[in-house]
Amino acid sequence: MEAPSKTLADIGEFALVDALSAVAVPADAVLLGPGDDTAVLRATGLVLASTDVLVEGHHFRREWCAAQDVGHRAAAASMADITAMGGRTTGLLVGFAAPGELPAQWAYDLAAGLAEEAALTGASVVGGDVTAARAVVIAVTALGVLDDSPVTRSGARPGDVVALAGRLGWAAAGLAVLRRGFRSPRALVAAYCRPQPPYESGPAAARAGASAMIDVSDGLVADVGHLARASGVAVDLDTAALVPAEPLVAVSAAYGVDPLHYCLGGGDDHALVATFPTSASVPERWTVIGTVAEGNGVTVDGRPYEGPQGHEHFRVSG
């Protein structure tokens, strides 16, 4: 590793690639990791693949989250999608663009965070590309495997229950804290900088017979809306089942916000929402939060939801 004062321009592309490749310890499914034209992974049957792009200034700020956290966060965004199909991530490919004046240590720490998050599901960084750009851009492609059939967004049927695994609203509240220039409650800031998707809960839902599943990255109401539209059903969410945690309540009181707004409209925790037929038993660590009916759209406690619905890129705000 280089001294922290060196920049990417100091060390150059090829030394950076060598340093980043050294962090990647091939996982079991990986026959060939970084260093050749492509990665080579073992797969028998179906391969899952998903890409997420994080852009500095839009998805993270270097003054808000440490580079290692950004690595965890970038990996988690793609790995959560694999989980939401009922799969397990086996490898990550990382496209990394950055200005030459970026400290090389920032890139090394990013790579460490990516590798650590990948290791949570037994995966590793298997390849990637580095190049110059004015802002830091991180494009992570996660590859995954399945034991069961993929659980899509389109299988929910009237009569199913809607269940949740993982945290809701923590990352959004953490972002609100950071935007006001604060660093605490630290649990919320940590939730924003390093989300904790429930990686085990996706495959568990698939084994239990989940009819549809999605990860919450845009916001609960928005993402349940995607699931409802893909399935051609209506979903009603029951806020009595969404009890905001203590730090959420505290921050909401301080900022004069309904804590449910963070739970219903906030993304970035990468919680999972799944639907289960009544014949299935909802697995451990899943909480029933709603019901599926004929019709379309999402209601909250039987009424249209008027609060913030989540984020859409290119539109105003951010």
Place this chain on the structure above:
Amino acid sequence: MEAPSKTLADIGEFALVDALSAVAVPADAVLLGPGDDTAVLRATGLVLASTDVLVEGHHFRREWCAAQDVGHRAAAASMADITAMGGRTTGLLVGFAAPGELPAQWAYDLAAGLAEEAALTGASVVGGDVTAARAVVIAVTALGVLDDSPVTRSGARPGDVVALAGRLGWAAAGLAVLRRGFRSPRALVAAYCRPQPPYESGPAAARAGASAMIDVSDGLVADVGHLARASGVAVDLDTAALVPAEPLVAVSAAYGVDPLHYCLGGGDDHALVATFPTSASVPERWTVIGTVAEGNGVTVDGRPYEGPQGHEHFRVSG
């Protein structure tokens, strides 16, 4: 499709995703394309995966190449890596970041170019992510399958011959033309904007028993250097076998450049270089251009090569 005058900010993320997804006609190997949490592809045995990132201002300029060409070019960069392992691309995932003021039609044309290039190997765009950024960034991950064992960079042995498939120097000469503000010779500009990797030649080399292979993206001497280092051998290239084509000779004469500099130092044509043991017969469309010996490094006509060696990101120039 929207009117050409609309921007990404006008139509918003979700409408853009819908429009881009509509271009993606799932190929045979694709069980589930865009629109769910992940793509799902069939694979039995080994999966190849490679990511390349193109950044506006570094890898392309919107005034030099049409959006559809940029799509072809971005897809080709990743697909050439699959070919260089002896594989066939089955699916592309596209991370796309762009400013809100970008005309929506540019994104549609980009998507059309990506889909058309993918179709050359029977592949399709299977997923992706769109987000906002100040400059256009395109991160393409190609997934592929193999009939034979992967042909890595590390299998070249003393006594092997070195062979080339595809064009050399055309894209570099096209870039030189564009940098001087010209648009002709059009064949060279087209070679830069829409490279033509020899997709059939990679699997053909694998079938013929190639011992090592790489695609030329940094420049012939630089990429053969990667192969030589990975294999622990020396390579000598024979310029008598590298006859520059007529438009290259014409442009070189006009610019006072040795045409061999484009052939030996220019990347972006995505030609393939492979080594073959003497027991193998070099397949059709491959030309022998050198020999492998004990030692290390790359020589040209038996001498060290002093010309431009190819591009390294973050360093000076571009």
